[in-house]
Amino acid sequence: MKEKESKNNSLGVDQYLQNLPEDQKEALEKLRQTIKTLVPDVQEYLSYKMPAYYYHGMIGGFAAFKNHCSFFPWDSKTVEQFKEELTGFKTSAGTIQFTPEKPIPNDLLKKIIERRIKENLNKLKK
Template sequence: MKKYTSVTAYLADLPTMQREVAEVMRDLLADAAPDATEVLSYNMPAIKQNGQVLVYFATAQKHLGFYPTPDPIEAFASQLKGFQTSKGTIQIPYNQPLPVKLIREIVAFRVKQVEQKR
């Protein structure tokens, strides 16, 4: 797997449809957590605040992987019923619109978690 040096380089390497979805996610995360910094972590785009990664995302062949850590997966379980999930992952199929409101709520949950740990 290619090692990326920036989120921009990561996105530039994607096929058009995946890049478009990833760019929407990138903009959504920047808006949902304006005090966070965009980083690459584990070779995936992520946002970090107060030294902690809030969420990651990465493209796959048939879905966008959204990695908000395990706690939000549990906290939002009822709202995630229509998505494939695992301990810390939400798979958002490309043939469905991004669940913008839910993503914003999950990011806000993570920001609150990180702030409480300070």
């Protein structure tokens, strides 16, 4: 699979985060840094007007809403795979909702992102 072109738009993500309330901005910036630390070569850009991350396929994205933030692992199976560990978070097929006061635990977030990377790399091998 060919890497997506012109998919590195950190400036757009910076602008997205600037317009958020401080608590949401801090929570999402932490999520952003976790992704960028785990995947230094990740491509960061806006997709559907929200920050999105691509590494040999979509890893995930996030957004802020009035009463919560969401992490989108871009794969409905991912939420199901981590269902037990996500107890206490509102989820749907492709969404994990959290608040700045109750973020997704960093260890769990890392496992989810690592799973997405592994799935993307496995698709490349096929």
